[in-house]
């Protein structure tokens with residue numbers, strides 16, 4: 001990192017709150033403890049944040065429960081305007097927020113800018129949805145009853161988000177919660193809290209009333225999220241993260257029969273048929289694989305390639321992957337940053353080693369570069385065998401694993417041979433096949449001749465062990481609303 005950048009980062013960090021947000025005030029943890037936040041490109045501490053615990057958690061959820069009544073009754077336009085102002089503020093600070101994100105998480109600046117815009121779009125989208133919360137009225141089959149349905153905020157929400165998209169994952173939950181009139185207790189990842197804390201401060205500036213959004217950071221997530229779910233004060237859980245943790249929280253939320261939305265892991269198949277436009281398929285694979293250094297739930301985990309084009313695809317991907325510039329994401333021209341931490345790096349190394357031991361060929365990359373920071377060299381593996389561990393585990397790193405197949409049926413059989421079902425991609429020029437395979441894939445989202453499905457206007461989410469519910473799109477706000485049905489006798493005139 002150049003000295004100029006360091007100075008800029010230092011100035012930025014000085015403005016980011018590092019305490020807990022409870023009832024509109026930034027306060028230290030009751031224990032007084034702090035957690036260091038590290039820059040994964042340098043392994044150096046960049047900030048220290050409050051390490052909240054059970055006492056802090058309980059205070060926060062009590063505030064959220066108390067404020068729910070008044071907040072739930074605010075005019076939709078008022079909530080809409082707060083979100084719209086927050087959108088403007090986030091976009092006005094896009095550069096600063098992007099650099100902050102890169103510094104705490106590692107993704108290259110260009111991608112961080114993209115994520116800031118993506119996050120902001122959720123605020124704008126839900127500012128538009130806040131004033132369109134509808135209902136319906138009808139008459140019972142026998143004509144004797146009026147059935148009037150309205151929508152009410154579900155109540156205080158527990159938000160838990162991962163480190164890989166530190167701003168967007170929070171915005172995708174906070175946006176609809178504000179639009180619907182829900183209060184929140186929010187626990188971002190301990191690895192990347194600064195983006196979330198900066199967003200919370202922006203929402204305050206945008207006029208969000210005290211206590212609507214409360215943020216508790218912690219080194220012991222169970223000691224914060226556990227009491228929230230056990231309190232009986234929160235009515236909804238919305239979680240993005242690993243399937244293992246999601247299942248655990250789903251069990252805890254069941255104790256109070258909470259509404260639950262889960263965005264969990266993926267194991268995306270990326271199918272390239274031999275009739276595909278290979279230029280487009282290579283382009284799409286680079287996006288689906290390398291966005292966020294491969295640390296995405298939507299990452300192409302298994303690239304299934306029809307045998308006729310397998311060698312060609314491997315060679316072309318290797319050329320592209322081998323040419324990527326690896327380094328500190330804050331430096332100009334860098335295309336691949338570090339992984340988030342040592343466990344992530346160890347996992348990628350283990351999965352590559354296992355695939356190679358079972359017969360895969362390393363076409364490019366395959367190891368860590370010799371430099372500080374948690375880097376892994378962009379890698380292409382060809383002829384990956386179906387019994388390799390990476391076929392059933394998220395790689396979460398810059399490793400393209402190519403699995404050859406012969407027939408459409410075989411491709412589908414491999415694609416669906418997983419507990420997960422978040423997203424699937426396919427490349428073909430045959431329209432009929434495109435629809436046929438899309439319909440047969442057991443996933444919540446399909447990229448047909450595209451490597452990117454994320455869009456604030458679209459319903460994001462998975463089936464099977466990839467989750468419950470959808471975020472974004474027209475249905476995104478529904479997850480934060482409860483239907484109330486009013487029955488009334490109906491007598492007709494005359």
Ligand code: NAP
Pocket residue numbers: 160161162163164165169187188189190191218219221222225226240241242243245246248249262263264265266296297298394422466467
């Ligand atoms: P994770 O370990 O499950 O963490 C997610 C969040 O849960 C973090 O805030 C984490 O806190 C917290 N947490 C961990 N253990 C907990 C516990 N016992 N009780 C309560 N909270 C707990 O997942 P991750 O490794 O950070 O994130 C990567 C995973 O997220 C991948 O599986 C990826 O596919 C998935 N993901 C899914 C989507 C989607 O929309 N489907 C989007 C992005 C990522 P700490 O981080 O502070 O430990």
Ligand code: MG
Pocket residue numbers: none
């Ligand atoms: Mg974790």
